[in-house]
Amino acid sequence: MKKLVILIFTCLLTFSISAQESTEKAKDYSKKVQTLDSTIKALYAVISGEKGEARDWELFKYLFKPEAKLIPSGKDKNGEYQVRYMTPDDYINSSGKWLIENGFFEKEIHRKVNTFGNITQVFSTYESFHSASDKKPFMRGINSIQLLYDGNRWWVINIYWTQETKENPIPKKHLPKQ
Template structure:
């Protein structure tokens, strides 16, 4: 009986195109909480600690974008569009050289059908031993539930500044 179940599972995985690594990651995307925890966890680490960029890419739809909103030299907000691969290439070296921990401190979630929008307030640290963040901001995260798992469609974010503080409604009470 066990052998029959294992063979059936192996056949399903083979015919559905799911790779072995993907199966190992499915518990990371089976709920919104697991997906968001994995998102923050996979980019976080001490100096010289490798990040799991394969797992990072697994969280996103094929056409997903990461979209930072920053001020240019003239003080005007602009956006930059990156794929998960672009992000890992652009940020990977800096994360390794500097250490970086990002943690969610507040979340507001809105869901309609298979789509979910999250405003996720974060704090960033250079080490998990740090007591004060060097940066805070809000991630606007769009998710898709395809019936099998959760996917990140986009992450659009901006950092808190003196002139743009995080509203109290997006901070822990």
């Protein structure tokens, strides 16, 4: 009986130490989602980086509410508008390697915010660069970002976006005032 008690005590102690170590190793991202602005800034920053620079995918996933979607839209090869629905993990799997191999910086250049109660819709105009030192973007577009404030933090619910094209230029009302 004494051996059994010692064995149980040893197992509990090991489990307690292990749980404490994993808690200590977990990063605290809570400050990144305290305000709408900090959440949007974290969203842009986490996907941005120089060629060869790893992204913090743990933070990326932390920004999103479970069941959140990323929804790119654009014309297919037949010229018809299509959308694709991705989870944050789908996005990481489909775009993560490309971001690191090519370098990618997405910078917000204009924002329109509409809030009602605990929901917010942000129209966020962006420019994309391969390096922070690039002067001219290789792409522009608008992210339609839906967010939820749960009383403690902001959650990204969906990001629905489209790129600017010659046929679909960004309207002046969604660009910085010149």
